[in-house]
Amino acid sequence: MVNVALDVMGGDLGVEEAVRGAALVSRESTSIFVFLVGDPEEISKALETVDYDPRRVQVMAADGFVAMDESARVVLERPDCSVMTAARLVREGRADAMVSSGNTGALVLAASHHLERLPGIRRAALAAVHPTERRHGPKGDPFALMLDVGATVTADADTLVGFAVMGSVYSSIISEIPSPSVALLSNGVESKKGTPAILEANQKLKKSQINFAGNVEGLDIPKGTVDVVVCDGFLGNVVLKMLEGVGEVFTELAKDASSRRLKWKIGLTMLSSGLRRLKRLTDWKMYGGAPVLGLSGVVIKAHGRSESRAIRNAIKVAAKAVDGKLIERIQHGVAEFNRSHEG
Amino acid sequence: MVNVALDVMGGDLGVEEAVRGAALVSRESTSIFVFLVGDPEEISKALETVDYDPRRVQVMAADGFVAMDESARVVLERPDCSVMTAARLVREGRADAMVSSGNTGALVLAASHHLERLPGIRRAALAAVHPTERRHGPKGDPFALMLDVGATVTADADTLVGFAVMGSVYSSIISEIPSPSVALLSNGVESKKGTPAILEANQKLKKSQINFAGNVEGLDIPKGTVDVVVCDGFLGNVVLKMLEGVGEVFTELAKDASSRRLKWKIGLTMLSSGLRRLKRLTDWKMYGGAPVLGLSGVVIKAHGRSESRAIRNAIKVAAKAVDGKLIERIQHGVAEFNRSHEG
Numbered sequence: 164m165v166n167v168a169l170d171v172m173g174g175d176l177g178v179e180e181a182v183r184g185a186a187l188v189s190r191e192s193t194s195i196f197v198f199l200v201g202d203p204e205e206i207s208k209a210l211e212t213v214d215y216d217p218r219r220v221q222v223m224a225a226d227g228f229v230a231m232d233e234s235a236r237v238v239l240e241r242p243d244c245s246v247m248t249a250a251r252l253v254r255e256g257r258a259d260a261m262v263s264s265g266n267t268g269a270l271v272l273a274a275s276h277h278l279e280r281l282p283g284i285r286r287a288a289l290a291a292v293h294p295t296e297r298r299h300g301p302k303g304d305p306f307a308l309m310l311d312v313g314a315t316v317t318a319d320a321d322t323l324v325g326f327a328v329m330g331s332v333y334s335s336i337i338s339e340i341p342s343p344s345v346a347l348l349s350n351g352v353e354s355k356k357g358t359p360a361i362l363e364a365n366q367k368l369k370k371s372q373i374n375f376a377g378n379v380e381g382l383d384i385p386k387g388t389v390d391v392v393v394c395d396g397f398l399g400n401v402v403l404k405m406l407e408g409v410g411e412v413f414t415e416l417a418k419d420a421s422s423r424r425l426k427w428k429i430g431l432t433m434l435s436s437g438l439r440r441l442k443r444l445t446d447w448k449m450y451g452g453a454p455v456l457g458l459s460g461v462v463i464k465a466h467g468r469s470e471s472r473a474i475r476n477a478i479k480v481a482a483k484a485v486d487g488k489l490i491e492r493i494q495h496g497v498a499e500f501n502r503s504h505e506g
Numbered sequence: 507m508v509n510v511a512l513d514v515m516g517g518d519l520g521v522e523e524a525v526r527g528a529a530l531v532s533r534e535s536t537s538i539f540v541f542l543v544g545d546p547e548e549i550s551k552a553l554e555t556v557d558y559d560p561r562r563v564q565v566m567a568a569d570g571f572v573a574m575d576e577s578a579r580v581v582l583e584r585p586d587c588s589v590m591t592a593a594r595l596v597r598e599g600r601a602d603a604m605v606s607s608g609n610t611g612a613l614v615l616a617a618s619h620h621l622e623r624l625p626g627i628r629r630a631a632l633a634a635v636h637p638t639e640r641r642h643g644p645k646g647d648p649f650a651l652m653l654d655v656g657a658t659v660t661a662d663a664d665t666l667v668g669f670a671v672m673g674s675v676y677s678s679i680i681s682e683i684p685s686p687s688v689a690l691l692s693n694g695v696e697s698k699k700g701t702p703a704i705l706e707a708n709q710k711l712k713k714s715q716i717n718f719a720g721n722v723e724g725l726d727i728p729k730g731t732v733d734v735v736v737c738d739g740f741l742g743n744v745v746l747k748m749l750e751g752v753g754e755v756f757t758e759l760a761k762d763a764s765s766r767r768l769k770w771k772i773g774l775t776m777l778s779s780g781l782r783r784l785k786r787l788t789d790w791k792m793y794g795g796a797p798v799l800g801l802s803g804v805v806i807k808a809h810g811r812s813e814s815r816a817i818r819n820a821i822k823v824a825a826k827a828v829d830g831k832l833i834e835r836i837q838h839g840v841a842e843f844n845r846s847h848e849g
Contacts, residue, residue, distance in 0.1 A: 296755045296759070349744075357659070357740070358660060382748065382750055385752045385754075386751055400724065401691060402744065402748065404725045405745065405749075406752075407724070408726065412729060413756075415639065430773045430776030431777065
């Protein structure tokens with residue numbers, strides 16, 4: 164049995180949607196147990212409206228939560244808020260993993276507060292998938308992994324190396340790619356292109372046992388040239404938000420075109436099944452959530468606008484990471500790297 | 507009369523296309539004189555095939571050129587190659603501006619070799635336009651300016667401030683926006699978000715006389731929230747190439763959809779006038795070229811795949827920058843900033 168602590172507070176769509184996601188899991192999977200962490204009254208009310216298996220769901224009271232627009236730092240003043248309580252459950256070993264669709268910064272901070280950084284890992288990272296033209300792995304995933312996308316700002320060479328190792332392990336577990344290709348995001352594919360940290364990380368990764376593809380550049384992000392793209396959190400944040408922005412602009416342009424000319428409206432209608440397919444492809448934010456990697460516990464961030472299905476997916480990803488021994492394998496990967504690098 | 511030194515060698519489409527662009531200018535404008543810099547035989551042969559006004563075109567012999575795939579550094583071993591000769595013409599005052607559609611790195615290096623950096627400017631920058639949803643300025647330009655996109659890798663606070671001042675001046679001349687809005691690209695809109703260099707630049711720009719809008723994030727790039735986006739050359743390179751990649755992926759997906767189902771093919775045909783409009787919008791690389799800013803002369807990079815019209819546009823942009831007193835106004839802007847900042 165995998166025990167998952169679900170922070171049901173603070174998501175954009177409210178407690179009910181998170182509880183509904185957990186209820187789905189309780190009916191679909193006999194090997195996952197979910198703690199519903201948050202306001203007990205709100206949770207009880209939500210549970211009354213859904214169909215769930217009481218053997219695999221338990222309410223865990225928390226005091227308060229962090230809203231989306233609050234500073235992450237308030238978690239330190241609210242030790243019993245939902246995200247801190249979920250993190251504590253993991254630290255205490257009562258839960259194997261935590262999931263939250265609330266404030267990202269608060270999640271990273273709460274997790275970092277309660278869980279230790281893994282030996283050999285300099286900085287924890289937030290990893291997220293982004294849509295790509297090329298498909299990845301045996302399941303043909305239409306997305307690639309990128310990290311860090313916001314847990315750090317700057318990153319030195321050893322931090323980038325840690326990201327590469329963690330991304331490789333995570334991708335191999337979740338996308339089931341035996342040896343995921345990993346690259347550093349840079350301003351040119353040549354190994355002498357990049358910031359000093361990238362140049363040094365490139366040299367170090369060349370000697371590692373991960374499937375290192377060298378540098379990739381901006382063009383390679385939408386194409387999906389590699390399975391895992393490594394960068395500092397500043398760059399990852401800009402890139403990911405830009406992809407979101409491009410998606411929004413295209414949606415608005417299509418709406419505008421549809422309202423402007425009948426011919427365009429009909430054309431768009433004829434394309435609708437294709438556009439839906441494209442929409443699914445770009446709806447990557449719902450693909451089961453973004454892991455915080457590098458801590459001594461499985462931590463999954465679900466998108467703030469997660470509906471019940473997205474919450475369910477995030478819980479399942481968390482359980483898959485636990486079953487796949489994510490933490491042990493990251494530790495092993497880092498130790499392996501350090502051995503080969505010293506040798 | 508504005509004298510423009512056009513490096514006709516090294517573009518992807520060959521000497522003929524560049525010469526044809528200059529020929530167009532010679533017939534359309536009586537106030538621009540173009541030096542055709544490159545292999546005299548090739549130029550003469552190209553001139554025979556086009557209609558031009560000989561009063562405003564002159565061949566200027568150069569010895570060799572830099573190919574697209576060569577290292578920029580070879581310009582130092584080829585002092586008489588086309589891009590170095592064009593830069594020398596500007597240094598000697600025989601030309602007011604130079605234009606090249608060849609190797610970007612070679613252009614930046616040749617220009618930096620022959621032209622001085624302007625007082626108060628720490629680093630020269632390459633600025634480029636990118637397509638945006640929002641339109642800009644009195645002409646309704648469907649693009650915004652971004653700099654640096656590749657002349658530098660890292661940038662300290664004062665370098666970013668210099669980019670902001672230069673971008674503001676260039677945008678006001680070329681897009682005719684009286685007071686262009688300028689922002690720093692960061693991982694959040696709050697002024698405390700960003701790398702140390704961005705935090706410091708944010709504080710300095712707040713006190714400046716340019717129309718500083720604070721930080722923007724990735725989402726704002728395709729939306730076009732501001733007229734000028736400032737970042738270091740590493741980030742600008744990644745962002746710009748990513749936009750190119752997204753465009754390419756969409757084009758391929760549309761082609762694929764068209765070949766897969768008759769209904770989709772018809773739908774795309776009905777949308778074709780709209781798609782052409784979109785294509786024009788995203789065909790930003792042809793908008794007259796990217797300036798190298800911060801040197802004591804007007805330097806314009808035309809896209810490597812420039813056809814004659816794009817070369818013509820780049821020459822006209824160069825002339826417009828000279829007429830608009832780009833160099834003097836950058837110097838004035840920097841002096842102004844330094845005065846207000848000391849005061």
